[in-house]
Amino acid sequence: DARVTQTPRHKVTEMGQEVTMRCQPILGHNTVFWYRQTMMQGLELLAYFRNRAPLDDSGMPKDRFSAEMPDATLATLKIQPSEPRDSAVYFCASGSPGGLSSYNSPLHFGNGTRLTVT
């Protein structure tokens, strides 16, 4: 089965450091989503892309978070500078094979990057 691959699986860093999380979507999927999960807030949508163009990043703190898709096989989420409140599991998901409706075709999630900021 094709999978969404996220790296690293775990990241521990100190407050103030830059963090980069990477996602390889499933080949042929044209929509990529970033979600964040914490115990308090559950799963929150941070940003999403279609055909590598950002569609909405209103869920992200703009001053420190940035999301990009340098090419169709790589999506990145950066935090600079990181803060303890950014500690969470960050999930990437891809969907819409062959350009099907972005919102009504199944999403495939990676297993996440668990970020701990001390």
Add this chain to the structure above:
Amino acid sequence: DAKTTQPNSMESNEEEPVHLPCNHSTISGTDYIHWYRQLPSQGPEYVIHGLTSNVNNRMASLAIAEDRKSSTLILHRATLRDAAVYYCIYTGNTPLVFGKGTRLSVIA
């Protein structure tokens, strides 16, 4: 944000059928109903989705009420591996917004 109402938790015996309910009284005519589940330490996993008719796949069945204000995810024979948080979501032209879901425990 599209809102659904699900019980916080449910329990089932292994090998028994499980019916997970979901209320979505504000659903519109073009919104699809989606179910995902999240196993421990994993990302959410697609289970099933539908619009009006009942749907079946290898994982589960989805029964949609005639007025579409509620739906039920049916696991025909629960196994220990089905213990997870199950999310019911409806959406038409916006990304999936996850609520708190139902935590399903399966007892051997």
